[in-house]
Amino acid sequence: MARTFLHEGWLLSAMRGPVPDAVRGRTVQAAVPGSVHLDLMAAGLIPDPYLDRVEEELVWMHRTDWQYRLTFEATAAQAGERVDLAFDGLDTVAAITLNGRPIGTTANMHRSYRFDVRPHLVDGANELTVGFTSALQHAEDTEAALGRREHVYPHPFNMVRKMACGFGWDWGPDLQTAGIWKPVRLERWHTARLDRVRPLVTVEPDGTGVVEVHADVERAVADGPELVLTAEVGACRARAVLAAGDTTAVLRLTVPDVRLWWPAGYGDQPLYDLRVALATAERHEDPLDTVDRRVGFRNITVDTTPDETGTPFAFVVNGTRIFAKGANWIPDDHFLTRITRERLERRVDQALAAHMNMLRIWGGGIYETDDFYDVCDERGVLVWQDFPFACAAYPEEEPLRGEVEAEARENVARLAGHPSLALWNGGNENLWGYADWGWPEQLAGRTWGLGYYTDLLPRIVAELDPTTPYADGSPYTPGAPVGGIHPNDENHGTRHEWEVWNRLDYTAYRHHVPRFCSEFGFQGPPTWATLTRWIHDEPLTQTSPAFLLHQKAEDGNGKLDRGMAPHLPTPRSFTDWHWATQLNQARAVAFGVEHFRSWWPRTAGTLVWQLNDCWPVTSWAAVDSDERPKPLWYALRRAYAPRMLTFQPRSGRLVLAAVNDTDEPWTGRLVLERQTFEGVVLAGAKVDLRVGPRSVVLVEPDDALLTPEEVRQEVLMASSEGVRAIHTFCEDRDLAYRPDALSVQAHAVPGGYRIDVRATSFARDVAVLADHVAHDAIVDDMLVTLLPGETHSFHVHTSRIFDPAVLTAAPVLRSVNSLCHPTPEIG
Template sequence: MRRLLDQGWTVRATAGPVAPALEGVVVPATVPGCVHTDLLAAGLVPDPYLDENEALLTWIGDVDWRYETTFTWSADDAAAAHDVVELVAAGLDTLATVELDGRVVARTANMHRSYRIAVTDDLTVGEHSLAVTFAAPAPAAERASQELGPRPGAYRAPFNAIRKMACSYGWDWGPSLTTSGIWRPIALEAWSTARVASVRPLVDVRTSAEGTTGLLHAHVDVERAPGSSGPLTVTAEVAGRAAEVVLAAGDSSATVELEVDDVALWWPVGHGDQPLYPVAVTLADASTTIDAWSGDVGFRTVVLDTTSDAEGTPFRLVVNGVPVFARGLNWIPDDCFPTRVTAERYATRLTEAVDVGANLVRVWGGGLYESDDFYDACDRLGLMVWQDFLFACAAYAEEEPLRSEVEAEAREAVTRLTPHPSLVLWNGNNENIWGHADWGWAEQLEGRTWGWGYYTELLPSIVAELDGTRPYCPGSPYGMDPAVYPNDPAHGPTHLWDVWNGVDYTHYRDSVPRFVAEFGWQAPPTWATLTRALHDEPLASDSPGMQAHQKAVGGDLKLSRGLEPHLPEPRTFDDWHWAMSLNQARAVSLGVEHLRSWTPTCSGAIWWQLNDCWPVTSWAVVDGDGRRKPSWYALRNAFADRLVTVQPRDAGLAVVLVNDSAVGWSGSARVRRLGFDGTALADVELAYDVAPRSAVTLPVPADVATAGDRAAEVLLAEVDGRRGWWWFAEDRDAALPGQDLSARAWAVDDGYEVTVTARSLVKDLALLADRAAPDARVDAMLLTLLPGESATITVRSAAGVAPEAFLEPLVLRSANQLVYR
């Protein structure tokens, strides 16, 4: 029997600096939910995502909150005579005291784990009260930090002292909204004799001349009721096969092994299909089935290749024996209040990753172990998941009580996530080994623990014990050897933040890393998102609301510094918004194309980041309202299965053809040096033959690759309708003409079509359709047209605006408009 306790809840403040309007106020509460969403629903606080409202809500994290409800234990419930009744809390955020009928039955201290609380002897027929009181999370972290001994971190708040979503204390892309609440379901569960405590369905694949066989090892842990010790039968079924194991009296675990002949393998998207096989596990005593578990598995193998070679230490994912170039995106929590992220929202956001050409998402260590809805979507979509354990940008104490919490949450996370074929890598932490080596932490710690034991001993031992089918890496970045500098691009995964923080994005070309797990460039959200969230008059890059939604230290200065080598200083805010959006898109293109051009030496590029948790200037390619920035389209071009890119090589230029498909690619590449008026100045045909999952480099002859007038010439490589461009001069120094084009727009089913014809060279044409209709989305962006060329852009929108709205100068944009003459 399982009864959700999701009705009749209230919440009220019990201690701390409560806003005067809320003193003594009892608020209806939604469970699962959190304090912020409850106060919002009651109309008692403003939306923290709008304007400067975040600052008005900081007091919430300094207050203790008490959730209360009642429920009835009926005569029928009592008559069922269950051996065990438990209060099961799937998620309490974070420092909670649980009371049943006024008696404390549990105290918890970890947002990232669940709890089973025995209440068998506490339930009598009639009404019962249930209360959960949460200690204020901001001062709680400060107290815990002092008790453990302060540890350094990248931010002021000691988020590393308690086991709570680290980014809720604020990050360089997120607000400080430290909340409390029952954030995952809470229920009463009653059972007798025994129950299935956990199932770890681990898979392997055996290939022979007879075919491919899938091997399933279903590890089943059983919890017995007090006094129950008789034999039990565990049965597992998959693909029409079934096997059983008898648990002898007193035994509590079993492994059921099954083989599936002619199994269809699960592949990352772009490498094959994603077949999933339902698995059913039942637990029976001598007379009947007493519990069951079900889930899906995908048969595949995954290995991390770190075998040293002439260039250093690779970091290459190998799935089903095939090396996979990781075209990835980092994932942060999609909302500051996780209960607002539904299965549908996960599917929508992760589909954006697949549509942009990604095959991997990295779940970053300052967030959450996401809900099963996230991993289910990745299983279906073929998105590989790199899963961080939840440690980020700080030193962590290895002493009690933190150590036991870390072990408990890690064991639960590994057990819960093992069924998912999309999960291909466990990673110990984000940037903590690097921080200890390079950010002065060692001196501050003065010999105190900082997490190394977690990353090199505890976590890998848990993975080996409970999983064993997936690789583990101690951290990112990491040189794959304690003696190697952790962010050495020649060894293991690298983070390239020196570019954003200090130099122009063209410096991505300064090294050839083996794998890049983080790199990024900022831009504001789309216009419709920005103007929905901010109401500054006038709206400007330095207006109060814009500043409140720029969380990176020196972020605006870095944006301006990064724009200066490429484009003139914008004259208006409209131009600033477009210029920064375009500059991010160009940084994405340059960085990703550079890394992919060096395959297989480089075997992964994971952009920071896919998504935002609120409307903010950030590195995301999909903004906080779910709108695609121009950088999304740039990334789609750079992540294409077949990529044509022009790269500097030796003292000249080369066309690099990247073929990340299963089919060979051969033919002739046409490479032309053109004047901006479209005149061909030099021309060459280069034969190519690119094997599957590889790249070739085609040097461009010097007479074609050398400009006569750098300000007025461009190199264009064309292969099978794909284009790669090399601009000899930056826009600010080039003779780009003013935007000169003809355009017409007309309504079609589900939206509009816009056809543009260039009268002169038009660079990076973008239809910023959300400026005309907030729901509008285009199918293409950042098109460069030679004189006389045309392109048609499809707009999906139900707004019903006049077609001419999409032809306005602030909607139909190009780089040409930003070069003032």
């Protein structure tokens, strides 16, 4: 097998559409893999699409057709040789020609394509063109032919197999991409090649690992010779002979006493090298083709056995029930080709550092890349993979049905064998949409995707990846037919909680105890450095034009203000508003996480919406598009900590929940105190704390601890073994905080600065927003609450040199206290 990547020398031109004069008639160099927007930006023909209001200026690209053209040197096919042109991904509606002759068309971003080009390849120069027509126009034409189906947002993204959020979402831009978005190559081979290798990995009860290798072979000629297939894992080897004409084989390898692969926080993640080789019987030492993979040995199921409450949804890995602590994942950049393995490593490491063990690949994006899964395999992050269906009714007729089946078969086979793959999920909110969003009346009996979710997709998973569980959708009630138990019922299966944010205060999280909450969240703006890098309104306010363009949620700012009003003092400046909305986002989501975790094992998982952003935007993300952690990330790191204390209501009384998500018992002295903001202890107790592994214990404080004398100036504290919980008796906006509660000193240290903070009065959620000063500045901790007399040192890592004094006052040094009075000047 000889592979020649065709990535250099491509040219791009706009062919048809409302093309502006600056672009019409121009030919520019094109990056492959890449996309049209990035090529035009590199050529200086358009500004960066993420800047200010540039998104509005690029609407013409929605209806423009493009041509990629490449001239490459090659030799014509030789006798007995196969020559294939292989595209790993085309975005999206494309026609390919070689030397002026059509060789194929595509209409699916989620598939790869392979064309036999032997009849068309010539000695010397060959001209390859890939013409892209408007995906939006294609979707509208398909909708006209099949009949409209309901969908969120303006464009009919449900009528073309393309990343749905590429047409705009309530956190994403409407920048409809086109281009050769994955590698393209010329492959020359003879006799046979490995078309697909699918390892199915399990563990027997006695600890023996089993790798069942399913191989599909493509032959150059149908009645080709006898072939030999071998597979190796460590010292274990298996061999199979394919008789003349055979194209499939299954090899079984057994590996005794394997080291098990575990999710992060439950054990290690050992990976084993797997090599599969194809050869002729006569020359078995000279392979025709090879495939190398890494596998991990684990068994994974989802327990949905009905119980006294309803229907659980609990992941079970190697026989151990786990609490899924994680977040939803969207494409990490709207322009997918800019996402490198290194960027994925940084993002997954941020999830791990916040004590997450699961990421859900949301159904409006893509089937994630091999790099993404490799990174998660290495780090023990479980992956819940949605099929790409989101918030819409999807036709089940051709030409879409065939595309759906083809993409599902390819991607299930591609991802099978990754130990991190924990669930295949039919789609996002489509079962819920049918139940609640008025679809039946609009559909009038037309198909909407149910056959995909309950028949086609589970059949494909059962056939190609029976080692991974399947769910019909999220949210959904396992085993319930449409029209039965509501798909978002809190007592059954998975639940999305969006009344909070859309309509209710975040304290309403406590109104429900879901079995597994797979979506919930609250908005906040990006970090200051990210915001001001991309938005340049003068003055910059929450209602300035570019800021509003980067707020995609319906009435998003109104919901931010209404969500903050019951809890925090009213901000008096834009920098105050920016800090307060970020803080309220962190408070709201942590509030939900702590509530849900306190109900383990009834609640078996929380997946926050969302970990990451795809462009600079006010959103639900914990990490913004410039990779900076928002205050929410620091709050999640505490809320997802292996050991956590949290005050929670039970039966009309406040109790302390001690959550132990480790394999060791948590024992120690638990100290509870009610004290004034100035540190006078009014009531106290010390008790022995004993929490078993992977369990929750509720402690009932004495009435004296729960009965304040002055609700505006007292705080309840619980601590044990370095873990602490704080409870105030009324909302922050009503508390008698001292705005001068901190004394601060800052010093330059190697690699940055140290800020030493001492509390002279109760100081809540102290933060150092160092990116106000230096764009590369990252602080090690945030949202630190201090009792009187306590100290804390923050460490800021930055390459910039500046006066440390700027780190000691607003807008850099913040807390809840700093919102109670006008922001002091730095000095």
